[in-house]
Amino acid sequence: MPSGPDGSVMEIAVYGAGGVGAYYGGRLAQQGHDVTFIARGEHLDALRTEGLAVESVAGDFEVDCPATDDPAAVGEVDLVLFCVKSYDTADAAASLDAMLRPDSAVLSLQNGVDNEDVLADVVGTERVWGGVTYIFSTIASPGVVEHTGGPGRVIFGQYHDVDGPAPDRPALADDFLDACEAAAGMRADYTDSVHATLWDKFALICAQAGLTAATRQPFGVINDTDETWALYRRVMEEVVAVAHAEGVRFEWDPVTKWLDAMTSMDNDENYSSLHYDLTHGKRMELDALHGSAVRRARERNVDVPAVEAVNAILRPQADANEP
Numbered sequence: 001m002p003s004g005p006d007g008s009v010m011e012i013a014v015y016g017a018g019g020v021g022a023y024y025g026g027r028l029a030q031q032g033h034d035v036t037f038i039a040r041g042e043h044l045d046a047l048r049t050e051g052l053a054v055e056s057v058a059g060d061f062e063v064d065c066p067a068t069d070d071p072a073a074v075g076e077v078d079l080v081l082f083c084v085k086s087y088d089t090a091d092a093a094a095s096l097d098a099m100l101r102p103d104s105a106v107l108s109l110q111n112g113v114d115n116e117d118v119l120a121d122v123v124g125t126e127r128v129w130g131g132v133t134y135i136f137s138t139i140a141s142p143g144v145v146e147h148t149g150g151p152g153r154v155i156f157g158q159y160h161d162v163d164g165p166a167p168d169r170p171a172l173a174d175d176f177l178d179a180c181e182a183a184a185g186m187r188a189d190y191t192d193s194v195h196a197t198l199w200d201k202f203a204l205i206c207a208q209a210g211l212t213a214a215t216r217q218p219f220g221v222i223n224d225t226d227e228t229w230a231l232y233r234r235v236m237e238e239v240v241a242v243a244h245a246e247g248v249r250f251e252w253d254p255v256t257k258w259l260d261a262m263t264s265m266d267n268d269e270n271y272s273s274l275h276y277d278l279t280h281g282k283r284m285e286l287d288a289l290h291g292s293a294v295r296r297a298r299e300r301n302v303d304v305p306a307v308e309a310v311n312a313i314l315r316p317q318a319d320a321n322e323p
């Protein structure tokens with residue numbers, strides 16, 4: 001049964017129905033919400049003809065949702081789950097308008113700290129929710145998504161200027177929280193500290209994605225190798241220093257939090273989406289991760305030698321994987 005605030009159905013478009021988008025969109029559709037997938041290529045063909053099959057550590061499922069490559073054909077929705085890779089953000093954002101009412105929202109679940117500003121420039125800051133997600137999920141084959149780990153957790157909040165106060169939580173956010181709470185295999189939490197939440201994840205992903213991709217080793221090997229573990233920590237420290245220089249205020253210490261969390265969970269075999277893309281010849285988000293951290297550090301005169309080194313090590317492979 002659908003479970004919006006009063007049993008109502010949310011209208012949701014998933015822009016970029018890949019590993020992340022199809023997983024969460026599929027979970028919400030499974031709960032009865034009106035979900036449309038925006039995808040392309042063979043994956044779109046399979047979604048249209050066979051529906052979506054999800055092989056998940058939280059339970060396999062199949063759903064049949066409308067799927068298109070034309071956002072204008074979707075109609076207006078309450079919420080767009082924005083899940084394209086960061087290098088596709090600007091192109092995809094340009095066609096959001098047809099799906100949005102004045103009170104609709106666009107929730108980015110992407111990695112990186114640049115996406116929300118790109119979205120805000122196009123649709124207005126008041127319609128953007130910044131978000132992060134913790135999951136390992138990929139397109140295994142056209143129409144098939146494989147969720148291999150991670151808690152399936154989303155943290156999001158109304159986007160706003162980094163120097164300004166957090167706006168009141170929109171009513172639509174409550175509807176979405178209710179929808180997520182009722183859905184299987186996922187969990188969502190709202191934050192009034194959206195910038196800290198985005199940079200907290202950015203610090204983790206620059207270390208986890210950077211080191212798993214650069215070494216081609218899983219977390220357990222990195223954690224067991226003193227020199228590599230020191231670099232993992234150093235990357236996080238440098239990214240947090242850039243965040244501080246940009247005016248982001250944390251009510252916690254991201255470095256201690258992540259080093260403790262990552263070593264205490266069952267994480268030894270885990271890599272990252274960047275490692276997956278590198279090893280599968282797919283275009284990499286390096287520019288939105290370490291590239292962005294280096295650019296922002298330069299603008300703020302922050303020294304980030306470890307992030308620069310990881311960026312430099314991965315750059316040839318990222319260039320080779322460009323289409």
Ligand SMILES: NC(=O)C1=CN([C@@H]2O[C@H](COP(=O)(O)OP(=O)(O)OC[C@H]3O[C@@H](n4cnc5c(N)ncnc54)[C@H](OP(=O)(O)O)[C@@H]3O)[C@@H](O)[C@H]2O)C=CC1
Nearest residue numbers: 016018019020038039040083084088110111135136137273
């Ligand atoms: N995968 C994971 O486990 C995690 C990923 N993330 C982040 O989530 C974001 C999404 O990653 P992920 O789900 O892995 O990416 P995927 O590549 O699996 O999914 C994105 C999908 O969007 C499609 N797409 C892009 N642009 C368009 C467009 N204009 N019209 C229609 N379809 C489009 C892509 O098609 P095509 O392949 O043809 O380009 C692809 O199928 C990234 O920022 C990533 O860093 C965060 C946490 C975990």
Ligand SMILES: CC(C)(CO)C(=O)C(=O)O
Nearest residue numbers: 133134135150208272273
């Ligand atoms: C943090 C991590 C590694 C898993 O959620 C991730 O975001 C990714 O693989 O892109």
